[in-house]
Amino acid sequence: MAHQLTRFFAVLALSLGLVLTGMTAQAQVNPTASSVTEDSMFEALGTSDTVSGRVSIPNKTAGTLIKPDNKDWAAFQRGALPLIFVVALGGMLVLLAAFYLIKGRVRVEHGMSGRTIERFSAVERFAHWTLSSTFIILALSGLNLVIGRSVILPLVGEAAYGTLTAWGKLAHNFLAWPFMVALVLIVVFWVAHNIPNKLDLVWIKQGGGLFKKGMHPPAKKFNAGQKVIFWCVVGGGVALSFTGYMMLFPVQAGTPSDWQLYQTIHGLVAAGLTAIIIAHIYIGSVGMEGAFDAMASGQVDENWAREHHSLWVEEVKGRTDAPAAGRTHPAE
């Protein structure tokens, strides 16, 4: 009886073994001759392009063995990106030069009145100049990373160019912070004046009055064109700040694929925003008579204000009149 029982279990064990072998048959390959190969790895990956495995060192990202796609990013960084910068910035300069040559400076039509109104307070101007000065240095030091190698390096040599760029990187990394603070201030101060409304459609339809003499579409504190600039700066500034921040802390930001994504967005947004800001600088300085005062002294000529921000002038006048009217009531 005991003998039979043993036989029964032996058969049971054997059949169980056979079943198990059957189940694993698919995974069973000759471990020597059918080893994993690079080709089969890439094939098995299908759309993904990364061969990775296990490492015993603490840096687990080192488990990525080969990622050929990184070469595509490299090709974009050295090929398309500098071209995009040159076209965006060069194109904008050509456009503005053409506008200046054909149309000339936008004059105050009725001449300067000599009376001024306060347009921007000292705090507003401080925020603006912090934002703009840091922006210019960030833009130049960034631009240097993209095209300096082809433009400046051949002129000054590797050592001098390396020193220059190292300073540029330091400036870029540290001035990013005041830039972000100023960006927040600008939003706090001006967002209420930059909500789009129906007037903006009229302004846009009339091309801002830029193309016709004597045409001055009504506008409040900021016209539609300025609102566009505002939202580009806010959107672009936030995008640059976020992607830049991620690049500053690569270990926390993720893997090289993440860095590539952040850096590409950073580069493209920088190209676009810099082109827009060049136009903004143009119209705020040489492009329009009387405009620069708004950010210099904060006081603008009344005639300039009436031509470009008619409704705002009325608002301000109304506001200064109102308390005076209030004071006519006798004290109680």
Added chain:
Amino acid sequence: MARMKFLCDADRCIECNACVTACKNEHEVPWGINRRRVVTLDDGLPGERSVSMACMHCTDAPCASVCPVSCFYTTDDAVVLHNKDTCIGCGYCSYACPFGAPQYPQTANFGTRGKMDKCTYCSGGPEPDMTQAEYVKYGSNRLAEGKLPLCAEMCSTKALLAGDGDIIAEIYRERVVTRGYGSGAWGWRTAYGETLTV
């Protein structure tokens, strides 16, 4: 001049990590950086293989093409090196490298992003050969002493081969023909645009 390459025969590599350790020791590589590492593929499955990987010293190296300050150069032995004096630590080379070779040291602005470190094929840097200045920045210069990279030289199974590309390819071909199988020259197609055919 030779065209130096690495070739890891994954059918021989036993994942002992001696190459990793030897490299760290030879060059006093800082904490947190591994110029060479061993990656195990299909871990625990039949056909599992380990590959020892470092900088492959690519043809038309992508790291060199993206460096904003253009501080990479290729030696007469086709070794890709970079100049740490010029490097600004932007990290773009590490974005571009298909093999994860250049790495951020943990000591600069905001804790990271200092001057990049990477495998030198045991051949130092732009400083005069075998000087202290060169050693401090890049580690030892075995090539200048007429020796091959230490990782490959001390590999107990001779899985990791270093030397002229044609010669090590020939050694590998012989092995594959003799034993009847081979998992291939890992990374060669990505690094050199052509793989090794047996």
